[in-house]
Amino acid sequence: MNMSKATTNPGPARGPVDHEVRDQIVVAATEHFRLYGYEKTTVSDLAKAIGFSKAYIYKFFESKQAIGELICANCLHEIETDVRAAVDGVDRPPEKLRRMFKTGVESCLRLFFEDRKLYDIAASAATERWEAVRAFEERIQAMLQDILRQGRETEEFERKTPLDETATAIYLVIRPYLNPLLLQHSFDSADDAPSQLSNLVLRSLSP
Amino acid sequence: MNMSKATTNPGPARGPVDHEVRDQIVVAATEHFRLYGYEKTTVSDLAKAIGFSKAYIYKFFESKQAIGELICANCLHEIETDVRAAVDGVDRPPEKLRRMFKTGVESCLRLFFEDRKLYDIAASAATERWEAVRAFEERIQAMLQDILRQGRETEEFERKTPLDETATAIYLVIRPYLNPLLLQHSFDSADDAPSQLSNLVLRSLSP
The missing domain is CATH 1.10.357.10 (Tetracycline Repressor, domain 2)
Incomplete structure (x- = not known):
């Protein structure tokens, strides 16, 4: 009966909370779009610029449009x-x-x-x-x-x-x-x- | 002193008057733009569609924009x-x-x-x-x-x-x-x- 606890507990070593990462991505993306434009930028470009993996960005935003x-x-x-x-x-x-x-x-x-x-x-x-x-x-x-x-x-x-x-x-x-x-x-x-x-x-x- | 007359007299064999040719080009161009769009059409495309030479069209309109x-x-x-x-x-x-x-x-x-x-x-x-x-x-x-x-x-x-x-x-x-x-x-x-x-x-x- 303790299984649910194990899956929902984030644990102490989880790192920055979600909204902090989201904010970090949005700030970096705003800066990147400001320099290179929104249409021309891909999620790969963003990932490279921020220093995250593309997969990691997709964990927080389902698409470039969502950002x-x-x-x-x-x-x-x-x-x-x-x-x-x-x-x-x-x-x-x-x-x-x-x-x-x-x-x-x-x-x-x-x-x-x-x-x-x-x-x-x-x-x-x-x-x-x-x-x-x-x-x-x-x-x-x-x-x-x-x-x-x-x-x-x-x-x-x-x-x-x-x-x-x-x-x-x-x-x-x-x-x-x-x-x-x-x-x-x-x-x-x-x-x-x-x-x-x-x-x-x-x-x-x-x- | 009759030189000016010679250059300005259009003569009887001149063919259709200018405004008729211009109208003809505009009608054909409107139809062509309607089918294929304005941006994508060149003056060469128009000339081919109308059956005129490109040079002949340029006698009446200085550019596609003019049409x-x-x-x-x-x-x-x-x-x-x-x-x-x-x-x-x-x-x-x-x-x-x-x-x-x-x-x-x-x-x-x-x-x-x-x-x-x-x-x-x-x-x-x-x-x-x-x-x-x-x-x-x-x-x-x-x-x-x-x-x-x-x-x-x-x-x-x-x-x-x-x-x-x-x-x-x-x-x-x-x-x-x-x-x-x-x-x-x-x-x-x-x-x-x-x-x-x-x-x-x-x-x-x-x-």
Whole structure:
């Protein structure tokens, strides 16, 4: 009856715990992708660069995409953190909305385009609609709904239009500047767009 | 003193006039690109398919891109014609704006995506910002300004915001659905977006 104990006990000599190794692989992979690009790198290249065996990496990630997804999720998490801090830094809902547009675009530009080589991860993520991207979009939409709800309570925003209709439409307006695949075709307008679009959106919200 | 006459007189045995040959090349090239794609086709392939010599084609077009630009200009002209007909078919400015969004997206989807193989012409056009694309964008913006001006005259639209600011912002809202490079990443929302976005824009324009 003690067999189960023997198989589940990791024992004292097991070495670094799993999440530490995963982190180590992700850090090294991010650096490698940054230098050589995501598309061109194979798991063998990564293994060589990190000094692990390919088999050892496969113990922690089932594919290169699984590593890419984690890096992408980290990037999107940074954008979300930036946006949330900017939104929380002011009280009035109209100003929250302005900041959401402005910081979202700036943060997205910075993260994906300062590191041009990391861009193809973002491109794959957006093309194939990775889970991390879907989750990010949902959280941004939830943040947007919160701002709208607050603005309706303070009577700064109109209440006639159904909340989800308003939120969806506003998300469609900002989406081209938060999605890296779309953003790359909107560089010409990326400087002015946040203020022009948030002005338009705020006019549409006036009671 | 009659030398100039001799060099400029085309003479009676000159054969088809230039624009007829150009049209013939464009029609054949469109068909060829539709079947085999734009990127993969060379001017030699085209010449063989049409039954002209390569040198003869170069007499009329300086490069494959020059042919592609004309095909692209024709496509954009069709979209513009569709949009103009839809806008002219109704009287009230708000309805004109709705139709501009709806028909613009539908026409763009149909033209560029029914012919998947012609898509890479559109992609090159939008990536390299060909002259035809710039001219198209300007004409759509001018159409938008006209609608806004009319709506201000009939007092259906607000007049406080500078006209060009309003027009630019509305163009930014619709642009992702009129630009083929952006549209390909917006298929999920392309059915509902025109009405959701025109509702939002019309709320922003209410006096």
